[in-house]
Amino acid sequence: MSPFLTYAAVFLGxxxxxxxxxxxxxxxxxxxxxxxTWNRFGCDISEDTVVSAAKALVEHNLTAYGYEYxxxxxxxxxxxxxxxxxxxxxxxxxxxxxxxxVSDQVHxxxxxxxxxxxxxxxxxxxxxxxxGFEEIDAKTYAEWxxxxxxxxxxxxxxxxxxPQISYDRYAKMTKALNATGRPILYSICNWGEDGPWNFAPTxxxxxxxxxxxxxxxxxxxxRCPCTSVIDCKYAGYHCAMARIIDFAAPVLQKARKxxxxxxxxxxxxxxxxxxDEYVTHFSFWAMLKSPxxxxxxxxxxxxxxxxIITNDAVIALNQDPWASPANRQWKRELPxxxxxxxxxxxxxxxxxxxxxxxxxxxxxxxDVEFFDAFxxxxxxxxxxxxxxxxxxxxxDKGKWGKDLGIFQGSIPNVKLGVHQTRVWLAKPxxxxxxxxxx
Numbered sequence: 265m266s267p268f269l270t271y272a273a274v275f276l277g278x279x280x281x282x283x284x285x286x287x288x289x290x291x292x293x294x295x296x297x298x299x300x301t302w303n304r305f306g307c308d309i310s311e312d313t314v315v316s317a318a319k320a321l322v323e324h325n326l327t328a329y330g331y332e333y334x335x336x337x338x339x340x341x342x343x344x345x346x347x348x349x350x351x352x353x354x355x356x357x358x359x360x361x362x363x364x365x366v367s368d369q370v371h372x373x374x375x376x377x378x379x380x381x382x383x384x385x386x387x388x389x390x391x392x393x394x395x396g397f398e399e400i401d402a403k404t405y406a407e408w409x410x411x412x413x414x415x416x417x418x419x420x421x422x423x424x425x426x427p428q429i430s431y432d433r434y435a436k437m438t439k440a441l442n443a444t445g446r447p448i449l450y451s452i453c454n455w456g457e458d459g460p461w462n463f464a465p466t467x468x469x470x471x472x473x474x475x476x477x478x479x480x481x482x483x484x485x486x487r488c489p490c491t492s493v494i495d496c497k498y499a500g501y502h503c504a505m506a507r508i509i510d511f512a513a514p515v516l517q518k519a520r521k522x523x524x525x526x527x528x529x530x531x532x533x534x535x536x537x538x539x540d541e542y543v544t545h546f547s548f549w550a551m552l553k554s555p556x557x558x559x560x561x562x563x564x565x566x567x568x569x570x571x572i573i574t575n576d577a578v579i580a581l582n583q584d585p586w587a588s589p590a591n592r593q594w595k596r597e598l599p600x601x602x603x604x605x606x607x608x609x610x611x612x613x614x615x616x617x618x619x620x621x622x623x624x625x626x627x628x629x630x631d632v633e634f635f636d637a638f639x640x641x642x643x644x645x646x647x648x649x650x651x652x653x654x655x656x657x658x659x660d661k662g663k664w665g666k667d668l669g670i671f672q673g674s675i676p677n678v679k680l681g682v683h684q685t686r687v688w689l690a691k692p693x694x695x696x697x698x699x700x701x702x
Contacts, residue, residue: 292469298333303559307339320562335378341391378412384419402440455499461518475499479536516589533560533569550582577664622680
């Protein structure tokens with residue numbers, strides 16, 4: 265019996281048609297964390313690129329924070345498949361020890377390895393895709409001891425346009441992966457086409473919700489033309505980070521344990537945004553339960569970048585076992601452009617995250633009313649006091665999450681720099697607690 269069926273039987277109470285139709289492979293019960301080659305290296309990858317990143321991830325002790333996958337994106341391929349078997353082959357100049365050789369080196373470091381393919385005739389980089397070759401590709405990946413498949417959407421032969429058509433095409437790989445008996449995290453990358461949040465939770469561990477991210481806070485680009493992912497007809501690419509946060513807002517309710525909205529590889533450390541903007545970026549990917557895949561060069565990153573990506577208090581929001589993405593409570597457009605947004609999410613042990621983002625070109629001062637922050641929870645939660653911890657300030661012991669004291673009714677006079685986000689952990693406090701001021 266495959267690991268898929270074993271896991272599904274536990275959760276569904278039977279091994280039958282219902283079990284076989286769902287993914288439920290026991291993976292990504294919290295969003296996956298790791299590193300991907302694409303944002304920094306594109307098609308210019310090799311065995312050295314992948315293994316050096318794996319070694320750097322271990323040397324920086326990033327495994328202690330949950331980062332575990334090293335993912336080879338596009339262009340690992342040879343010029344053609346094996347002419348006799350049709351099996352995928354690696355470029356021998358770039359990968360002289362083959363993918364299995366790279367896999368062995370990554371596994372020896374205590375990490376997991378991911379690979380890329382495409383649910384089309386070709387990959388986005390023009391290499392051979394997996395459409396029509398799902399079974400042999402999945403079998404080969406399992407033989408290479410692959411742990412993760414990112415599965416793209418280029419050159420799909422017109423097999424898109426309705427959720428059913430896209431579902432059928434991507435489900436073929438689900439079935440092929442399950443048949444191998446090897447647990448392989450399945451990450452669909454169809455850019456939000458045909459509303460994957462409505463069908464992908466049954467066949468994949470994560471699904472992209474938008475066109476490719478761009479390393480900018482809010483710059484508009486015609487190549488990412490949609491203003492909402494709902495009924496977006498052309499996802500494009502070059503989507504600004506803040507645009508993707510807007511895209512995520514209405515579909516977050518579709519996520520669950522083992523199935524996540526993917527907001528794309530993170531840009532932190534690549535140089536297109538400043539510190540506050542990267543803090544905003546990292547915070548929202550964490551709070552909204554996106555997979556957290558790093559995209560910078562791990563071998564040359566700055567201390568500032570390392571500090572951001574090792575904020576364990578913020579990572580804990582992403583990995584919280586309650587598995588509930590934060591929700592946007594309000595978004596207020598400003599006369600000088602941009603907006604301010606209030607977000608709140610539930611965590612385990614009756615704790616909450618509250619976040620306030622300034623997506624405007626000017627500094628702002630805002631009162632955060634608990635009526636708004638705890639609107640979903642009702643009057644009792646709106647009126648009770650909370651102990652707040654600022655997750656982007658360190659305490660006297662150098663740990664993220666400075667204790668700000670007790671607040672009731674509101675967080676008054678919150679000052680926000682341009683494109684800055686404040687993130688608080690809120691814990692209910694006894695009603696007799698003394699209120700503090702920021």
